[in-house]
Amino acid sequence: MSVREKFHDDLKELQEKLLSLGKFAEGALSKSIDALEQQNIELALEIIDNDNEADLLYEEINDFSILLIAKQQPVAIDLRRIIVGIKIATNIERIADFAVNIAKATIRIGNEPLLQPIVYIKQMYEISIKMLRLSLEAYYDEDTLKAKKVADMDDQVDELYGQAIQELMKINLQYPELMAQITQLSFTCRYLERAADHMTNISEHIFYLVKGRQFDLNN
Secondary structure (H helix, E strand, O other): OOHHHHHHHHHHHHHHHHHHHHHHHHHHHHHHHHHHHHHHHHHHHHHHHHHHHHHHHHHHHHHHHHHHHHHHOOOHHHHHHHHHHHHHHHHHHHHHHHHHHHHHHHHHHHHOOOOOOHHHHHHHHHHHHHHHHHHHHHHHHHOHHHHHHHHHHHHHHHHHHHHHHHHHHHHHHHHHHHHHHHHHHHHHHHHHHHHHHHHHHHHHHHHHHHOOOOOOOOO
């Protein structure tokens, strides 16, 4: 195997590691919403306990990327592939952290009946999961059209976030005794909104990979 072929295989391995981290984050986010909706404390604790897997994979991606740069001294798009890999890994790891935060909010709410069905939260989650899957597809395919779709979907999450917070504030005025739960549900909405922002960041990194310059897709 030539040096170039070995480097190509290493880049594919980096890509696979990133996709594995993305799959983990998707699963953690999905479980966190299930735990909240079902008020399943055991599942919430499991999400928190398993977070070290994401941390270890993130560190592995960083170490592997640095080693690739040191050994191969890549230039142009190959260097961008490695740099973008590191940046995307950082965003995915943060998404997994938000799943942990939602799990902690679930634990803080405990067994107190939810004040209402978490409709807005579920809608934000469903769009966010689509964004995450599509952003990973865009990364794998190096497809800026898919990346742009992800960024466009972020506007929907932002709109739902605003509606959810308004609704929670109205409930708080009527039932101030529910302030503790309302606070945790508000935090959960914020975690999903921030997770969607990180998915948009992934899209921007894909544009940098393909086009060779930075794009702001949040405007």
